[in-house]
Amino acid sequence: KPYSKTTPFQGNKPDKLTHLHFYFHDIISGDKPTTIRVAEAPGTNSSATVFGAVLIVDAPVTEGPELSSKEVGRAQGLYASTDMKTFGFTMVFNFVFTEGEFNGSTAALYGRNPILLEERELPIIGGTGDFRFARGYALPKTYKVVNIDAVVEYNVFIWH
């Protein structure tokens, strides 16, 4: 059986825009962190922007801003501090939805997140399930920062 076969595309082309609104809890401190550092360079800790730090994340995504509010999914992936002058993180994440209409679907986030800016934008570059063939954009906005932990409000728009 040849390992490849090409036919005319008959799948459904993206024609809907879904707006998702949720909160992402990035907890580095304490005994139940969502985020842990897995790699760094010798100079990372003396860098003003922790340049070179690579962190892995499995964080709750909730409906409301409180950690106790209803969990609608997880944000799983990694981010790295990749800007020498400001906090600009390269983010490689998947939003894994576990509630509601998009339970079982994921959205792939991939981009640069200048976290000190009020409004930021990162690309949604794909997805699975209902978000197959998807593209879109995510608008993260810092909702609350306590020391090094943050709650980030996400408005995500997915063309699928």
Next chain:
Amino acid sequence: KPYSKTTPFQGNKPDKLTHLHFYFHDIISGDKPTTIRVAEAPGTNSSATVFGAVLIVDAPVTEGPELSSKEVGRAQGLYASTDMKTFGFTMVFNFVFTEGEFNGSTAALYGRNPILLEERELPIIGGTGDFRFARGYALPKTYKVVNIDAVVEYNVFIWH
């Protein structure tokens, strides 16, 4: 000369669906591993899901399930264990095709792989050569596991 120039898009828009079927050999043990660990957190080895492990892979992609079967390309990239509760790997890969119709083209895989599930889906977020402007989805299915080494059957559908 300005570094940018914009003109109406006249490239060919994705209109074909190519189905690729192959086997990916993820070998961690032994003296000829395809996969090596490059980073981890202090708690990774005591985590039930090896949370925080980052591995780099250059693995053969073959037509049949045996490692000795015809190689049609390589799977190169990295995956990280990014789920605290189950084995959910964030995968950042490129399939580099070296045989057949798509020799010289690559397909970019990027998503979350819950490897213990029978059926999984990851997005194909782009590609090069024949797969330029491509999008699609990959359906990995574990074919065989021997200790920590695995053969994974991939059915990949690319809209290009």
